[in-house]
Amino acid sequence: MDAQTPDFRPDGGGKVASAVIPETTGWHRPRGEPSLADMFASVGTAKGGSFWRKLIAFMGPGYLVAVGYMDPGNWATSLAGGSKFGYALLTVALLSNAMAIVLQSLCARLGVGAGRDLAQACRDSFPRWISLPLWLSAEIAITATDLAEVIGTAIGLNLLFHIPLSLGVIITAADVFLILALQAFGFRWIEAFVVAMLGVISACFAIQIALADPDWGAVLRGLLPTSDILENREMLYLGLGILGATVMPHNLYLHSGLVQTRFIGASGRDKREAIKLATIDSTIALCLAFTINASILILAAATYHRAGRTDVAELDQAHAFLAPLLGSALAPTLFAIALLCCGLNSTITATLSGQIVMEGFLNWRIAAWLRRLLTRMIAILPAVVVTLWAGEKATGHLLILSQVVLSLQLPLAVVPLVMFTASRSKMGPFVAPRWLSALAIVTAALIIALNAKLVWDFFAS
Template identity: 65%
Template sequence: MICKKGAGMLERQDAWLRHGGEPSMAEVHRSIPVPAVAGRFRRFLAFLGPGYLVAVGYMDPGNWATSIAGGARYGYTLLVVALVSNLMAVLLQALSARLAIATGRDLAQACRDAYPRWTTLPLWILAEVAVIATDLAEVIGTAIGLNLLFGLPLEVGVAVTAVDVFLILWLQNKGFRWVEAVIIALLIVISVCFAVQIVLADPDWQAVLQGFLPERQIIEDPGMLYLALGILGATVMPHNLYLHSGLVQTRAYGGSLADRREALRLATWDSSLALTFALAINASILILAASTFNQAGETAVDEIDKAYLLLQPLLGSAIAPVLFGIALLCSGLNSTVTATLAGQIVMEGFIRIRLKPWLRRLLTRILAIGPALFIILYMGSSGAGRLLILSQVVLSFQLPFAVVPLVWLTASRAKMGELVAPRWVTVLAAATAIVIIGLNINLIGSILFG
């Protein structure tokens, strides 16, 4: 029997659903069963998946550009930024899951319910900008991967990326577990590719460990701060906060307070383990760039295709660049799936517009293809590389507009009930938001005033 507090929570969720219409991602809402009578490990396996879809955003092509540039230019120094960014991500994604499980709403829906329209409309526009910036990085990354592996011209590769809508539709028609299985399989391919490359690079592991210690120079050097913000924007991605709060609701967990507490615990384990895996991949990219390019004096490597061409002569192995290209292509393909889902959640949640998946996908992709084609045609691959890094800095500037509402909503007992975030979690999350805002202000000041 559901306790009185649990019943009150369910009544509050039902009222929200009646007020806001369909639940998040209605076509797959609670489509994955969670066995009621099973061991703890089997129940955890039922929750395994959303964290890895979220983790895709933490190792997409935008991460590659910023991590390669950071490692080549500054060696292992920015590893601490990747670590701190990942810790921030673990905290914020756990809050995103908490919001979904406590309220039955994703972050976009919760913002629409809590704020007046004059506030939610700008928040929606900013969230769409974040989705487009994410998709832009994936367009360029996938196009570069196709170019490196198959010699396809960049502009042709950009156009080809629009076809991935059919892959997404095919996966969704087979069931959401298929989407998660393909994502995880591609993540395994990426990890194997980087493991082999790290072995070939043979980095200085003492210097690697030292790179995880903070240095004041990161804040004081505008160039280093710019890349640090790029790494932050590529790691703690605003669209992932919306995405996770929708994906968690694909699980058909029970309605009692005890069931929801267990769902929160298992969902948090899922995302934390997945993000730890993402940190290993991100650190591997930076370590590879530092041990290969920085050590050889190639400090100006800030383009993925240039990194690809230099790997063979510097590592002395023909397989290294091939593995690099395969991992990049897998990363781009993975990210296209999650960007589509995030775009769907943002549009449906903020303005209640439901588009057919293929139409939503093409719309997002066209908005990303436009600037990518323009830059590639007029500036070539070097411009594409710079656009990749810029897209990640743009994401960093978007972060406060997703993080601040998330922290405020999850700290409200009126909205969260018994699953309200503990005070210490709220304090840590608020401090994270302040750090992100402070770094952005610092960067703007550096750009404006030299």
């Protein structure tokens, strides 16, 4: 699917101009081989033509990143918030999306401007006694992420086909072969698959929202800030859960690596345009992610909250209540289809993140199929053990634990990202503007504080 017309500029050999930009002086080690080397600069970009033609060539990585903002681990929080407090927490989801846009724009800037993903930047900037622990923590976080996606996919299989969760968890290992099959046709096919799944998810929720017939005036009011969130301790806690669990560490590694799948010229003008187009791509995709997250919350508010069911938080519980509340057998089926598509998408992006992290931190290359299979096995084994030993109800505790692990790792990804993109010695002329760095610092501090509170509450309880 990669364009190969004369208007596009891949050289076909993997050694492209964007890989040989003059090195800035702020890095302690020279730039090594890029992560995802078989996909590096493999997608052609338009040299001329309209703005829209150029943007289309850059669209794709942002949608893979957006998957992480609507993964199964986030569904429970939105369901709980909507069922308990109606539309009031929509404003928190909107704020979360704005924070995500800021951080992902820095990822695009790092990947294009410095020619490094976040893992490579840590390796080339920090001494080994710092970079190796960062690598270990990133691997733990990706395992936790993958664990949540595997369980979410298994729940989707259970709801649709009544497959036991323990067997469903094992079946999800097959998605590694899906990635390899799609990759054989080019990276654009992976992007097309993810976008298609996002389209299915969007259609499923559009139909469910139409069936639920929400109060659109209340929806609009829910987007506005309210003092009730600060005054109601339980509402504040759920709001912190939505806000603090929004940014996933693996997305920062993923985006800074995926933007390098585009062929980018060596000139400063080409790279500035690439940064702008990649940022627009991720911003549009994250707005779609917000729409889907908001739809989950709106659906919960228009069904469970309106019917007085204010205690809905589990995915299977939400699925079971939809049919009697909406009077349609189609609604729970659509809910399960959306969950399954979401889980499939999330496992694909988490697996790609795992490869970027290992190759970036260690500069160590193993066969792509082996790396992806190892990533999947590491996530599947604890899920299988727990579901077999403690029963299907234990999957909820696994999901909660995975989010706590991600919260602990998040500062170790956000802080280096803000540091690198604010450093002129590392970024050269592509350093982030001061206003953007200041906004990113505030965003990072807020996310870290909220995650710290969530972790504290988890261990305290």
